[in-house]
Amino acid sequence: xxxxxxxxxxxxxxxxxxxxxxxxxxxxxxxxxxxxxxxxxxxxxxxxxxxxxxxxxxxxxxxxxxxxxxxxxxxxxxxxxxxxxxxxxxxxxxxxxxxxxxxxxxxxxxxxxxxxxxxxxxxxxxxxxxxxxxxxxxxxxxxxxxxxxxxxxxxxxxxxxxxxxxxxxxxxxxxxxxxxxxxxxxxxxxxxxxxxxxxxxxxxxxxxxxxxxxxxxxxxxxxxxxxxxxxxxxxxxxxxxxxxxxxxxxxxxxxxxxxxxxx
Amino acid sequence: xxxxxxxxxxxxxxxxxxxxxxxxxxxxxxxxxxxxxxxxxxxxxxxxxxxxxxxxxxxxxxxxxxxxxxxxxxxxxxxxxxxxxxxxxxxxxxxxxxxxxxxxxxxxxxxxxxxxxxxxxxxxxxxxxxxxxxxxxxxxxxxxxxxxxxxxxxxxxxxxxxxxxxxxxxxxxxxxxxxxxxxxxxxxxxxxxxxxxxxxxxxxxxxxxxxxxxxxxxxxxxxxxxxxxxxxxxxxxxxxxxxxxxxxxxxxxxxxxxxxxxxxxxxxxxxxxxxxxxxxxxxxxxxxxxxxxxxxxxxxxxxxxxxxxxxxxxxxx
Numbered sequence: 001x002x003x004x005x006x007x008x009x010x011x012x013x014x015x016x017x018x019x020x021x022x023x024x025x026x027x028x029x030x031x032x033x034x035x036x037x038x039x040x041x042x043x044x045x046x047x048x049x050x051x052x053x054x055x056x057x058x059x060x061x062x063x064x065x066x067x068x069x070x071x072x073x074x075x076x077x078x079x080x081x082x083x084x085x086x087x088x089x090x091x092x093x094x095x096x097x098x099x100x101x102x103x104x105x106x107x108x109x110x111x112x113x114x115x116x117x118x119x120x121x122x123x124x125x126x127x128x129x130x131x132x133x134x135x136x137x138x139x140x141x142x143x144x145x146x147x148x149x150x151x152x153x154x155x156x157x158x159x160x161x162x163x164x165x166x167x168x169x170x171x172x173x174x175x176x177x178x179x180x181x182x183x184x185x186x187x188x189x190x191x192x193x194x195x196x197x198x199x200x201x202x203x204x205x206x207x208x209x210x211x212x213x214x215x216x217x218x219x220x221x222x223x224x225x226x227x228x229x230x231x232x233x234x235x236x237x238x239x240x241x242x243x244x245x246x247x248x249x250x251x252x253x254x255x256x257x258x259x260x261x262x263x
Numbered sequence: 264x265x266x267x268x269x270x271x272x273x274x275x276x277x278x279x280x281x282x283x284x285x286x287x288x289x290x291x292x293x294x295x296x297x298x299x300x301x302x303x304x305x306x307x308x309x310x311x312x313x314x315x316x317x318x319x320x321x322x323x324x325x326x327x328x329x330x331x332x333x334x335x336x337x338x339x340x341x342x343x344x345x346x347x348x349x350x351x352x353x354x355x356x357x358x359x360x361x362x363x364x365x366x367x368x369x370x371x372x373x374x375x376x377x378x379x380x381x382x383x384x385x386x387x388x389x390x391x392x393x394x395x396x397x398x399x400x401x402x403x404x405x406x407x408x409x410x411x412x413x414x415x416x417x418x419x420x421x422x423x424x425x426x427x428x429x430x431x432x433x434x435x436x437x438x439x440x441x442x443x444x445x446x447x448x449x450x451x452x453x454x455x456x457x458x459x460x461x462x463x464x465x466x467x468x469x470x471x472x473x474x475x476x477x478x479x480x481x482x483x484x485x486x487x488x489x490x491x492x493x494x495x496x497x498x499x500x501x502x503x504x505x506x507x508x509x510x511x512x513x514x515x516x517x518x519x520x521x522x523x524x525x526x527x528x529x530x531x532x533x534x535x536x537x538x539x540x541x542x543x544x545x546x547x548x549x550x551x552x553x554x555x556x557x558x559x560x561x562x563x564x565x566x567x568x569x570x571x572x573x574x575x576x577x578x579x580x
Binding site for chain 1: 302309326328329330331332333335336337347348349350351363364365366367368369370372
């Protein structure tokens with residue numbers, strides 16, 4: 001076993017983007033070790049087969065709730081204010097399947113020590129705040145980052161809602177939100193998707209170029225990390241140093257989404 | 264019941280041999296240039312090999328003791344040290360952590376360091392299941408320094424590395440696989456961790472009447488030379504590497520003497536032998552892939568070297 005916990009913790013998971021399923025359409029999605037067929041009737045009503053998983057439409061995405069015991073959802077999905085704010089422009093999407101576990105992606109957000117080596121942060125990132133509350137947590141990462149050769153101060157505010165839905169909001173000279181949704185496909189693979197929004201100057205042509213550059217930057221920023229996730233080992237007892245983030249605290253928060261171990 | 268009539272049931276009698284102890288070639292020198300980092304799978308483990316600025320090769324357990332990144336994927340050589348791609352921790356040639364960015368205090372961290380010996384264009388490491396130090400000195404291929412540059416052939420098969428070695432002392436199979444007219448006359452002798460075997464076999468078919476000479480030298484479970492003559496001496500340096508239980512990387516490096524009368528001929532002879540060896544190996548691989556290892560085989564008088572060979576090999580298991 002590569003990971004010392006179940007492949008699918010109980011949470012809401014992003015199946016498809018809402019615009020991928022128009023009225024009257026049916027889609028098959030690989031999730032939780034099986035194939036789930038989602039259907040949108042002409043009247044807009046969603047249904048899924050098998051129908052063990054509650055489904056809903058929220059934040060322009062279609063979600064399924066997984067609970068190994070078949071309990072009803074323990075929490076609701078948080079809203080995305082970016083969708084209500086006209087100044088945010090949708091920049092694009094990323095959709096990748098690789099070998100890992102959803103918890104690796106959650107832990108990665110508060111792993112402040114990896115930003116310098118992996119994402120071109122300059123100097124040491126500091127964690128302004130780590131606040132777990134019930135099924136959600138917030139974390140604030142304060143750092144400097146090189147973007148297209150310029151070093152800019154940046155604040156990264158993370159908000160997680162369950163194990164499959166997180167948002168990273170970068171503020172500073174640049175305002176960009178990356179909605180990170182991870183879906184466990186089976187015991188080995190996850191599907192990671194980004195839905196990216198940013199505030200860019202509304203100048204014809206120019207905004208399209210900026211959007212393209214930013215989308216490219218977001219992808220370039222993480223693509224090297226995928227090989228790392230695919231080949232890394234999950235260390236239950238990592239050897240941590242004083243420069244590490246609250247790895248063990250986020251692990252403690254994650255534990256609530258797994259069935260309690262039999263005593 | 265007459266034991267000769269006993270039916271060998273593969274499911275009952277085949278045995279999984281453990282990964283042997285000894286020196287094994289994990290990479291060729293050419294696969295690891297200066298400042299290069301490579302992931303290596305061997306002995307059922309994940310390893311990382313890198314060559315520092317000083318040209319020396321270091322092999323470590325691949326996963327960083329910090330948060331588990333495989334340093335063979337994206338790791339960098341900094342001076343003579345390896346830097347992990349994930350959080351940029353650095354490890355020296357002994358596997359000790361020497362640098363953690365921004366840490367107030369250096370944690371005592373270590374990843375296992377493997378004994379390495381580079382010789383004759385091959386990088387050997389010592390494997391021992393109990394972690395004991397090598398009982399035998401590392402292989403020495405320096406005698407081929409003035410010979411042609413090795414030409415390589417690699418393939419993988421399902422099975423134990425013993426198959427590659429047992430094959431060369433298996434007299435009976437020469438008829439079916441190597442064009443011999445009758446089972447080869449063999450002379451096997453073992454001495455400590457080394458063993459040798461000489462054979463002469465009459466070729467059949469178009470080469471009827473020609474006697475092929477072959478000498479085999481075995482140095483532990485990971486290295487064997489097949490010496491033959493094609494006007495000049497040609498040696499097939501064979502290094503089976505156990506990748507994981509039941510899976511072996513079969514690497515052949517062919518070298519030849521450079522004759523004074525026409526040095527280039529060495530290269531030609533090596534290439535001819537490499538083709539022949541690769542052709543034979545390709546056909547034999549089909550057998551190795553699907554055969555089982557029978558610990559108590561039914562042998563005929565032709566096979567009298569099989570058991571002495573296995574007794575010799577048992578010291579590495």
